Amino acid sequence: QTGSANTNPSDSADDEYITNVSIGTPAQVLPLDFDTGSSDLWVFSSETPKSSASGHVTYSPSKSSTAKKLSGASWSITYGDHSSSSGDVYTDKVTVGGFSVSSQAVESATKVSTQFVQDTVISGLLGLGFDVGNTVKPRAQKTWFSNAANSLAQPLFTADLKHQQTGSYNFGFIDTTLAKGPIGYTPADGSEGYWGFTATGYSVGGAKLNRNSITGIADTGTTLLLLDDDVVNAYYNNVESAQYDDSQQGVVFDCSEDLPSFSFGVGGTTITIPGSLINLTPVSDGSSTCFGGLQSSADIGINIFGDVALKAALVVFDLGNERLGWAQK
């Protein structure tokens, strides 16, 4: 068995990717942010304060004949961008891309932070990280993918995110036609709940890869490519108008600049992010100053290969072999 779901950029800056998920009986379809950097499936619901839920599609367990309250369970999560949510837990049927898990923990939000209230294009997150990262107490719950894995043709999924186009999350199979190059595999470290891996080196503008390894996580729920300052500086030293903008909290440059590519080595292959993908968006509508897709990870303490990097590749999240595969697109 397999599953295949389309995923779409939420806005002109590819800030996040939206994938529709069916929950309950009859199906309630909610747009969720699939996040390999976390391990909770949580939704705006009939239990979310009306003022917070305004504008969001919500899940009503009382309207689902297959919903069951998970007695005594609660959850609470805070993300790297300081957004947060919390609530109680139901189990229900959850279908993604035509593949159903009959009893999935669906975490219902009784509290959501302002960033989520304002982000009306999504109704929650579907975590695709390792189960160890799940926040439900007193007993941690499995992710949708973890519940599905043993029934899928192969215990893996792929992410094919695209710039301003429809991409896909495929479950149980690898569609190699989505890639131009070979798949390079490297061990994945799931001990912290993330898909951790090490890139063997990097280069700017098509130069030969150096041997400065970069350890980080493959995170579909983070917009940017966030790396150490020495890497960020090595890149923007090649961008004449680049400067750090305090108000934007990041490096900006003239939108008219032709940006160099950024490449990293992984699993014996090289992934090259074209400069065009690193010119993310004007700092505000109509501005000729643009915000960089590559920014510093210094304040976070972990390197994050977010959507800017993932858009350049077909990425295989192989739970069965605890490895990550990267192929140039």
Ligand SMILES: Cc1cc(CN)n(C)n1
């Ligand atoms: C809501 C959300 C998810 C993520 C990535 N794991 N971030 C940084 N924020």
